[in-house]
Amino acid sequence: MASERHTACDEFHSSQAGLRASERESETVTWRVALIVLGLVAFAEAAGAEDPHALFESRCAACHGEHAGTFARDSLVMAEDGVRGRDNGRPVEAFLLSHRGGLPADDAAQLTEMFRLQLAAGGVYEQRCRICHLRARDLARFTLFVGESGLVGRYTGRDIRAFLGIHGRLEAEEIEPLYDLLLWQAETAIGR
Numbered sequence: 344m345a346s347e348r349h350t351a352c353d354e355f356h357s358s359q360a361g362l363r364a365s366e367r368e369s370e371t372v373t374w375r376v377a378l379i380v381l382g383l384v385a386f387a388e389a390a391g392a393e394d395p396h397a398l399f400e401s402r403c404a405a406c407h408g409e410h411a412g413t414f415a416r417d418s419l420v421m422a423e424d425g426v427r428g429r430d431n432g433r434p435v436e437a438f439l440l441s442h443r444g445g446l447p448a449d450d451a452a453q454l455t456e457m458f459r460l461q462l463a464a465g466g467v468y469e470q471r472c473r474i475c476h477l478r479a480r481d482l483a484r485f486t487l488f489v490g491e492s493g494l495v496g497r498y499t500g501r502d503i504r505a506f507l508g509i510h511g512r513l514e515a516e517e518i519e520p521l522y523d524l525l526l527w528q529a530e531t532a533i534g535r
């Protein structure tokens with residue numbers, strides 16, 4: 344009899360312990376989610392409105408389509424001396440100073456640098472990463488940050504250059520251009 348009661352008590356205690364453990368777990372999860380949301384909000388604010396992607400969206404997308412990367416791959420080429428128009432053959436940075444109202448020199452340089460990186464990465468991200476991930480810009484800005492030795496996973500602490508060697512089935516020669524593109528995306532999100 345006594346031992347039966349004890350068994351019941353033990354069961355009760357262990358079920359309470361289980362409850363507490365799962366409460367603790369869900370508290371931790373809640374905290375994690377809260378921290379991630381805070382990080383996203385702070386980051387979205389730091390990104391500001393004037394990053395090159397936003398510039399493309401406000402000044403170019405109406406005529407050239409929503410995605411800068413697609414535009415770059417369809418309409419631009421990488422010449423020896425830099426990015427040029429596929430049809431007009433003109434150096435893009437100079438062309439943008441007078442095209443459709445013209446851009447300030449800084450903006451023309453920024454956009455041209457973005458196009459250069461997008462051409463170098465050659466659509467690999469769209470074809471092979473996008474199926475599981477946010478757009479490259481958002482992956483870089485929301486889940487990565489620029490540490491002393493380069494890109495790091497914001498919530499994982501991963502060294503992203505090394506990680507790309509074992510993730511996403513990249514060919515060796517695809518890693519560097521894609522890494523550069525993600526790095527640049529993360530860099531241009533800060534302090535602008």
Ligand code: HEC
Pocket residue numbers: 399402403404405406407418419427428429430431432433435438439442443446454
């Ligand atoms: C009002 C529509 C319009 C806007 C806005 C516009 N473009 Fe264009 N763009 C065109 C048209 C049309 C052409 C092709 C004929 C020409 O050169 O004007 C062109 C051509 C180009 C070319 C040359 C492509 C080639 O194949 O040689 C580049 C580069 C370019 N645009 C970049 C941009 C960028 C970057 C922006 C934003 C800063 C922008 N354009 C804004 C309409 C526009």
Ligand code: HEC
Pocket residue numbers: 467468471472473474475476486487495496497498499500501503506507510511512513521
């Ligand atoms: C089949 C789905 C899938 C594909 C395809 C994929 N990823 Fe991932 N990726 C994931 C998952 C899931 C994680 C999180 C894994 C983890 O944390 O262990 C991840 C993590 C990452 C991270 C690290 C984020 C961090 O904070 O540590 C980067 C960077 C990344 N992927 C980039 C890429 C790139 C670039 C490609 C394309 C070459 C790619 N991924 C293709 C599913 C995918």
